[in-house]
Amino acid sequence: MDPTLELALRLGAAVTLFAAFALWEALAPRRPLAVGRLRRWPGNLGIVLVDAALVRLIVPTAVVGAALYAAGNGIGLFNLLHLRLSVGFLFGFLLLDLAIYLQHVVFHKVPWLWRLHRMHHADLDIDVSTGLRFHPFEILISLGIKIAVVLAFGIPPVAVLAFEVALNATSMFNHSNARMPAWLDRVLRLILVTPDMHRVHHSVEQIEHDSNFGFNLPWWDRLFGTYRAAPKAGHDGMTIGLSIFRDPKELRLDRLLTQPFRDA
Ligand SMILES: [Zn+2]
Numbered sequence: 001m002d003p004t005l006e007l008a009l010r011l012g013a014a015v016t017l018f019a020a021f022a023l024w025e026a027l028a029p030r031r032p033l034a035v036g037r038l039r040r041w042p043g044n045l046g047i048v049l050v051d052a053a054l055v056r057l058i059v060p061t062a063v064v065g066a067a068l069y070a071a072g073n074g075i076g077l078f079n080l081l082h083l084r085l086s087v088g089f090l091f092g093f094l095l096l097d098l099a100i101y102l103q104h105v106v107f108h109k110v111p112w113l114w115r116l117h118r119m120h121h122a123d124l125d126i127d128v129s130t131g132l133r134f135h136p137f138e139i140l141i142s143l144g145i146k147i148a149v150v151l152a153f154g155i156p157p158v159a160v161l162a163f164e165v166a167l168n169a170t171s172m173f174n175h176s177n178a179r180m181p182a183w184l185d186r187v188l189r190l191i192l193v194t195p196d197m198h199r200v201h202h203s204v205e206q207i208e209h210d211s212n213f214g215f216n217l218p219w220w221d222r223l224f225g226t227y228r229a230a231p232k233a234g235h236d237g238m239t240i241g242l243s244i245f246r247d248p249k250e251l252r253l254d255r256l257l258t259q260p261f262r263d264a
């Protein structure tokens with residue numbers, strides 16, 4: 001596909017989904033926001049623009065590029081095994097999702113990586129904009145990890161593109177402050193990380209933010225024992241964020257960018 005067209009389609013889909021989830025949150029909020037959109041969105045959307053300018057726009061293209069390179073040169077396990085495309089697609093998608101789950105766990109456990117990732121957690125509320133709030137250095141490291149996985153396994157380009165699009169969409173979905181019927185959450189949670197499942201991961205309590213690492217498929221948390229069904233204080237009573245960076249001035253774009261290099 002023409003790269004400009006691909007970029008336009010991806011951007012168009014992202015903006016449309018963002019608007020749809022934002023509208024859903026406004027019409028059916030899950031919980032009242034502590035700080036609200038007005039004070040948070042300039043910083044959160046500002047970081048999206050910084051990320052987009054630095055790395056975000058190139059990430060899917062670069063990872064798909066690595067997949068095309070692997071396919072063209074017979075690199076990676078799947079290419080060596082001459083797997084059928086459907087099989088390569090399925091296993092490729094699952095492997096990328098597992099890699100992102102493991103990467104997320106590592107970003108919580110390794111102190112200098114946690115300094116980068118904790119900016120995502122320092123948001124004082126969780127809503128659709130939080131789903132895009134990542135430090136550019138975290139996105140860059142994640143890019144390197146994804147390229148390594150794609151090259152090692154020779155994941156088909158179409159699986160990589162589908163995964164990138166799905167990850168972007170599910171990240172906005174599962175950060176949404178949107179209400180859905182309990183039965184729907186229960187059913188969806190069998191195949192997808194839902195907002196109520198991911199919100200536990202944004203609790204100020206360490207035992208809770210060190211659980212539910214999945215972004216897309218919910219199965220890894222169940223498999224590796226990091227699943228937590230609900231926050232102890234309930235969704236309405238829980239506190240979102242971290243014990244540090246609670247001053248609302250930390251929601252400003254310049255503060256978001258420097259948080260990894262500060263302790264207060
Ligand atoms: Zn996290």
Ligand SMILES: [Zn+2]
Binds near residue numbers: 120175198
């Ligand atoms: Zn999150």
